[in-house]
Amino acid sequence: MTAGAGVPLFRMEGVSKHYGGVRALEDARFHCLGGRIHAILGENGAGKSTLIKVMAGVVQPDSGTLHMADRPVTFRSPSAAAAAGIACVFQELSLLPDLTVADNIAISDPPRRFGLIDRRAQRRIAEAALARVGAEDIHPLIPVRDLPLSRRQMVEIAKALARNPRILILDEATSALAAAEVEKVFSTLRQLRREGMAIVYISHRMHEIAAIADDCTVYRNGRYVGTFPAGSKTDAEIVEMIIGREYRNVFPPKPETPPGGVPALRVRDLSWSNQLNSISLDIRPGEVVGLGGLDGQGQRELLLALFGVLDGVAGTVEVAGKRVALTSPTAAKSRGVAMALIPEDRKTEGLMLAMSVRENLSFAALGRFARFGMIDRRAEAAAVDEMLALLKIRCDDPGQPVAALSGGNQQKVVIGKWLLTQPEVILLNDPTRGIDVGTKQELYQLLRRLAERGAAILFYSTDYDELIGCCDRVLVLYDGAVARTLEGAEITERNLVAAAFNLGTLAGAPGAAEASL
């Protein structure tokens, strides 16, 4: 065969990888073509991550062959794969927080003069790479630590592009991004596709895949299921391929009549720094309230403020009709306030990765199992077992480190840990980020069940489908204030987007909305 449009830029066949007794990949195959965007679909644990780690040289397969443009290759390290022209944007950020944006972008192969790093050339490379992803506003000398998560993700993508790869792999690269940024990334990807790059795209957001992919390949339980051109199957058919069973409605039904009674959470004129401006809201027991809007409009800060993490918050908060002082997470979770926050970053804020599943689950509620400061191991184990069963957390043994669990199961542990405290007010910060369809579905049902039992839920999500499917009401934040409250049938993608851009009331006039957008 000669190199041409028909020859895959990259091809792997019969690739297997086992971790101990766990089968991550079994006889998997994959190929991608230049000038095409190839989506990889599958639940967490389906083998997608392992597959791309093999491609990127992070993991060595037990068996199987890899070819680039029909030549057999082996990648012993990430740098070997990078040298062959494969660049990867990982879900777990590979950025170095103390180094500047420019240092980070050039880290794999800094430009050199007389053997030393040429900082001017590096700066030019960084500026060009940032411009390429439409993030010119990021200053190249800012330490990455000082950037918010979504901006870091843009730097991560710029960094991969700075290597001028032939194959670009994006693993959940958009999961931390808001809609506007996703659109910027997409236009970059379309440009790269025109230039002939092969792009491998992994996302759990179905509408993103519909918007950008040319080809799709589905994996399930470490095995290859099938490859098909995008648009040739319905969403339901695709989801069926992914979960291997019939697809039912993802979201549980919402209650007909909104619950009444004293608000479980009442917030008045909450302000902090210049990032929260006089936010007022009420959540009644049994209500699921969403937080929408573009990323970085104060949603995270609002949740952190309610949970007592922020200092110098103005305004009043009442829980079940009683005024409370928000001084620390300890105060927020105490009896009488009974709040829980499912944090944004489960690896650093949600879990102690090296400790066991059991210890992680019982942490927040440890006071309930303790007598005179000593932990009653039997009561702890009983409660933990109950939670493992309730959330269907899949682990070999509650004594194993939580780091060994898959992402979806780790997130369940974070949630279970807070459910053990029996919270009345549950705050969730983008809890389904990087989680597979099956676990998401379980999570939606869990939220509704908790609400039915009387919990008040405040739920920030970057995924519009979730806000539409899960929430009784959605507060759309803009510039630290509530731009609009959507209720019931008003919660549509059009309204969410319009409010996110603070385009005013357009609900009645779809034509006007389009014109303004």
Place this chain on the structure above:
Amino acid sequence: MKTEWRLRLKEQRGVLLAAALFVAMFTLYIAKHPAGLTVNVANTAANKGVLLALVAMAQTIPVLTSGLDLSVGMVLVLTNCLASTIVVGSPIEVALGIVAVLGAGVLCGAVNAAVVVYGRIQPIIATLATSSIYYGIALALRPAPGGDVATGFADALTGSVTGGIPASLLLLLGVVVVIWLPYRRSVLGRAAYAIGSAEQGAYMSGVPIDRAKFLAYALAGLLSAIAGLLLTCITYSGEASAALGGSYTLTAIAAVVVGGTSLFGGSGSAIGSIFGAFVLRTIGDLLFVFDMDALWQPLFLGAVLLAAISLGSFRLLGVRNRLELYR
């Protein structure tokens, strides 16, 4: 352009703070000194300061990789004992002796590096073990204090050049220009910061982790050996003193911290450590000119250390998102 300067300034804040602290303390010292800034006063202060500064620079590089080298003090002692044995005789013998002493330092560093990098042993315990070995060798070399060093060389290194500038300061400047500045701008130097910042991220970015760590510990050995050579020239002798080695190791860590380098790795600079070392050394001098008993020195050293480190923590007062306190 304003952002540009703000960011550059922020990067150097630790260094600038340590430098300002030193200038303030040293000015006070000279103002109170009965003789003022004479050649002798400058020389004595420089020799003491540069000695600690070199060891502090040595410590800085492993710390940047979020490691630690507890053997820098003992490498200082070992190379001191070695230099007091072989840096004597004809100019050629002296030159060979110097090369051998520096080579011994690099070798010690390389042993540390091998244990840390290939043995995958935590740096703190690996270098604790090797420091004991180096001390053992130093004792074997020089069971009792003594020895000698080529007087001409020693006087040249510890005296002053024309204009009354202490030669040891020029030595330090040379070390900065020849070793530190190129290292800071080299790929392996960048890699050291990357490793200290996020080792997994560095690996995923294809950074040469093993080579960078190896170089970090080897350079620490080399810088400690330069300090050992200077120590020999100051004392004209060698002594296998466990107390000296231990005290230099710990004071150097303090100097690194005062100089604004994070013990978690990833940020800081050896220039900061130099000023950190100068600050710590000036404390003793200040006690002297204020007629305080030398017995007070450890207490004041500790107090100044705490105060200096607190300076670096002032930004925490401005933190309004408490999560940042725990990063």
